Amino acid sequence: MRPITFAALPLAFALIGAAQPATTLPQSSAAERVRAHVTFLSSDLLEGRDTGSRGHEIAASYVVSQLQALGLKPGGDKGSWYQQVPYRRATLDGVPTLSFTSRGGSVPLTHGADVTVRPNLVTRNMKVNAGLVFVGYGIADPVLGIDDYRGVDAKGKIVVAFSGTPKGLRSDVSAHLGQVKPQTAAARGAVGYVEIPANPLGNWGPLVTSAARPVTNWADGKGGSGQGRAAPLLRMSFSKATAERLFAGARQTLAAAQSEAAAGRQPKGFALTGQLRVDATSKWEDFTSPNVVAVLPGTDPKLSNEYVALMGHLDHIGVRKGAKPGEDAINNGALDNASGVSTMLETARSFVASGQAPKRSLLFLAVTGEEVGLTGADYFATNPTVPLPRIAALVNLDMPLLLYPFRDVIAFGAEHSNIVKAVDAAGRAMQVSTTADPMPEQGLFTRSDHYRFVTRGVPSVFLMTGYANGGEAQWKKFLGGCYHHPCDEVGQGIDWEAAARFGELNYRIARQLADAPERPRWYADSYFGRTFGGSQPKLAR
Template sequence: MRVASLLAGIGLFSLSAAAIAQQAEPVFTPEAVRAHVEFLSDDLLEGRDTGSKGYEIAARYVATRFEALGLKPAGENGGWYQQVGLQQTDPGANPGTVTVSGPAGEKSWAHATDVLVGLSAREPRLDVSAPLVFVGYGIENARLGLDDYRGLDVKGKIVVTLQGYPKGLPSEEGAHVSATKAEAAERHGAIGMVSIATLQSAKARPWEKIVHFADEPGFAWVSPDGKPNSSAPGIRASAMLNAPAAEAVFAGAPRTLARIRAEADKAGGKPKGFALKTSIRIQGESTTKRVTSPNVAAILPGSDPKLAAEYVVLSAHLDHIGLASAKPGDTAETDRINNGALDNAAGIATMLEVARAAAESPDKPRRSIIFLASTGEEKGLIGADYFARHPTVPADRIVGNVDLDMPLLLYPFTDVIAFGADHSSLGAMVAKAVAPMGVKLSPDPMPQEGIFTRSDHYMFVRQGVPAVFLATGFANGGEKAWGEFLSGNYHHPGDDMMQKIDWQAGARFAEANYRITRAMADADTPPLWIEGDFFGDTFAAGKQRAPKAGK
């Protein structure tokens, strides 16, 4: 071989190496994000309702994308799917009544008037009567200094609780203890629970909006013993009461409902409980059926011999709410398909693009990454709860979760929100990962909504896994876009491809999540709960901690 040819070959090799190095950074395109969203929100899928044919089509789409990327199946029996058995509970022919008896006599209300009767997944013919006890907010948590059951006997009785939690309580801790009221009532022997709005909750969610969902079915995953899962099976009956029924409950009480609500409306207000002079009868009928709907899961194996046995999870819910019920005046042309383009085809599209980039990267992640498309989020975070409790990998090896739910791709976002960021080292990890993009991490801009407990990541938190829910932020036009979407196309047929979606923002959101996922997967130390954190101490006692800021 001539020297000139050898040198030329070396030069060519050097150029090729440089070119490869330049191509190492993944590319995210608006077209790729749009293609995923376009398919998943197509009318053919009829809104991807849990257990529907449209959802099954969406699940197969995700599975084929995972397979095309060369990922490993992470479902059951070596497949892509983790089948989740569900019980669907629907209102029966007589959906229910609430009857209040006491000093003012007896009065009844039919379901969906001034009362809402909760569906009973375990009692198709519900008929429960018991004396009433007011228990304030109905919260019991020593760490937060709350013990609303102190001095009260509620065994065999039905408790009356105020909605929400005391003003001034940290929003995420408050949202958690509010979501676990039934469990507290069960611990004290109550057999039912009735909730009444505070002034604050009534303003946030007027009764007219709540009653709109009166006939929605209930869903629960089915446990191995064949029973529908319940966090508090001892609470046999439940109901929500509007003002007239709520006033009747407090007939003859030592304190009026108006005074109680006024106290609750003050910062730190914690109305004390007392036995009421009334009793209640809650009746209802329901029908049940069993359906199956899969989670779809894949693994990109880690490259580090020591860290590959640890798993980080990037999740997004695949389901939406299906077809809207026909209304008077609807015609054959009326659009009743809730396509769910942003909620949450956009989240799934983001996850798929992160999976593609990670699978194609010549520099493989150190930890293994699980990509999870969950079912039943709109029915109560069911698929994520099932996976978090029945993971297809060793539960103690799941070290972190980022969940993608409804990224609002309607404006060129410049910040992101990581709900739950203050509780673990994931907050700092997210902020550092997106900083090179000129994107900032912002605090929760709507703490009153209790979003921390309303998306799939919360189910990983309850299993002791540091987790955040990532969304586009309020800066650069985001606040206006969020306000208009939540009051307009959210859970409405208008959430479709006719919206002015900013596909470049979609590509940018995918890049941000790739950076975050790789940060979790490649760090020497996995995500850790911060020392002294409420959720870490509640669900992950004894595990390694990250120091508080400034230490």
């Protein structure tokens, strides 16, 4: 692993890191407190804390009781501790009817074999009869100077794009671009969006499996949804045979376009042949699930109206369906993410117990819906209970792997802003090094809740315990074993002293962010700063 060398950054930009954190309490006491929190939050009583479940409600009530006992103030809706997130689960109501019309006439298509239609969260009945266009990878990004829509009119059309992104992009940028392709299609006036494999040998997958899968996201009942401007889009999957049929008679065959992508050349967009007619109806189930929001007021007259947010997701994946009699079916989620929320609670306690109130206010968020697409964080970022521009920075606590005495961390997002200074200073004080992402192929930058704040312009950091001192073996064992399985529970050998150290590290980072004279700034050469930082002042690196 190649270490990130922070010392080379110009001293003139070290706006963060000057404030010294107050002495924290003994780690042995902190370890037992974290153990107690994790033990309760991952108990069978909570049945895996699924979004919208009674178990998650109990977990949220527990977190509120702990924050209230520390003397924090409610920061949710209408003076409460909660922000209720309005969720909708959409499933198909009946079997969609589909047909494809070309010069050879009209042919019916079979749902689940030729085409699979996804349920829709904002439009009950999707009736579309539209032409189709191919747009390469479907990326249009002014910062990178990429526009796969150049020369293609997507208005009123169904967009067909290759999955993935071109080679040569940073892993975090690539992961982001892959996330926003449906929104890009919607912005160009498309009425539908489909992805197909760019690799000629790619896996098209069994369409019938995805046909039965519900779609869950927040939906406010007024047309607003966590899917944003892409919410009304008709979303589908195609079989290989259907895709080849659409490309027949077009400027290129599907095989030719895939060969071009495989050779590293950027495929050009063009119109496809024929019209696709779809008539699909969705049925909806509406429910709510709470975010917990608490505030520790700052004391500085000039800085207290700004916030440093500490966030961890409280939900997990619930009870495994189809378990055999007597088989453990509860996905307890001890590390994912009872550990992160418990660390957040210990960080809150450290601030209160230090006797040194922060200069900026602190916002503590235990969010729901991370396991269903970062939806609780997205709802808060869309409907914040404090003005979003006042959130100066965010520290995300998600699934620290506390199975070994870690010596290094990966600080996702830190390099995009001078938050990196706070991370560096905190690590030096605790003899914890910062190393580069050892598994960029996982796209972790866009797979945790901080990402929803980054795309709203909030400099953020997400720490993952690193590969040193046995960490690599532990990560591979966990991801290949107890991750999202019932064995992610307190009995898997959690190192509670490591948990206390992780809490202290995050406390030190948050303390410096809260007390620094200047709020964090994006670096001027950061893709995310340039894309989402708007008119915020930027720093040269």
